[in-house]
Amino acid sequence: MNFDWPFFWKSLFTPSEPFLQGLVLTIVISVVAMVLATLLGLVLALMRRSPYAAVRWCASVYIWVIRGTPLLVQLVIIYTGLAAVGIYRFHDVSLVGFSVKAAVQAAIIGLMINESAYIAEIIRAGLDSVAKGQFEAAASLGMTPAKLMRWIIVPQSLRVMVPPLGNSFNGMMKTTSVLSVIGVSEMFLVTQSISSYTFHTFEIFIVAAVYYLALTTIWTFVQAWIENRLSRQLGIDQRVPITQRLLGARRAATLQPAGE
Template sequence: MTHATAALADAGQPAGFDWPFFWHYLFSPSGAFLDGLWRTVYISVIAQLLGVLLGFAVALAQRSRFAPLRWGGRIYVWLIRGTPLLVQLVLVYNGLAAAGIYRFADLQVGGLVLLGVVQAAILTLAVNEAAYMAEIFRAALDAIDPGQAEAAQALGMTPAMTMRVVLLPQAIRIIVPPLGNEFNLMMKSTSLLSVIGLQEMFLTAQSINSATFKTFEIFLVAACYYLALTTVWSFVQRFIERRLADPGQVIAAPSLRERLTGGGLGRTAGREDATLVGKEAH
């Protein structure tokens, strides 16, 4: 029996779902909860952007003619994808400090203060995401007919120009669906940041629960907000896919209903979709 249940029993009141508490926090969340929500959003966006850039660099390294770069990219992907994000967070924030290697200190930029724990969170999420984005980029580039790159070189284009003008625009159409799913996953993965003490939405809900003992109610509120974030992003992703779609090509993209109810690309499908496309192209 929890303290809250015992208190209600002593007062002669049955323990049950507190609807007024739930509706209050759902439609009138506290300032602390809104701060946690804001951290969840901006950490997700920054980490995803950095993960895409780093993932693209790793994908290029894997396609390099130089063996050290190829093996370096492969080892990076193997190492990051083979270890849990939770362990990586603890190693980066707590482990580096405990070993005396590096301690994340608060960083002041102008009038803004970037907490050390936020820096560690963004860095770890970006490094983790880059390993998955590298595979998505690599497979998408492999799915493009090699003859197009050869034709571009025959026209006198440099490798960098070939990538920018010929290959990358086509690869983006393949990358966008799994990229959107990765960002969806990123927003939900921020709940793991509570393990290093970052006061994002999940840890804020835990703090409210510790003060009110309304466990089911407050975490249901948090679940509703996570659901709202991922639903909004589903609309954004669908809009981006339609804008980037080739007018002369029919793309069998999942409908919005399929995205919201699980009929579209899931985590595994999203991460392996581009790889399968690449294999089929060869």
């Protein structure tokens, strides 16, 4: 097998319009699903902290079921299963001048549901990281629960939550490749289509891998910037080296002799 270098470089630097559309759709689905999943995850995390056992139980069962079943199965159930049993069938809709296909709607909902179960645990862990004494101190000052969350809890817990939330988003951008199973024309499905009529399977999938890598690398820089900004706002002099983010490299700690 001969590697077609001209085709590879052309596809990499001047990709076709369908490929670019698939790339844009991948980004849009990832961003929208992540925003919705974060909002739903916040609701679930607060439900897990509810004083009412029934509310805590509902949130726990939801998280248990969603985290215990594959995303691929959830997508098929949402898009195909619900329609098969007559519960709900997705239809193309027009939203602010854009046509949103039925499969795209199902994909966003499926990713939102799946990711929210993980984000709920991230948010809950972040909220639990704040010392309970601060809750009691705020209550003694007469702060309302809303003000307590806004001024005391959220600023401190955000720094704990941002790294795993960023990693979740990074992972979800790559997970969008499974959306091809329900016919979403994201980057992976477009790549498959290009491969089928050009017969340059190896070359075009390497191009797709490079673009996935570019997306996750760009987000890695954004995530590091967010973490460093939060650290500065909290008065913490601790920057996140980009090499540590990308390669897992850590600078060796300097050990000081005892007594110095």
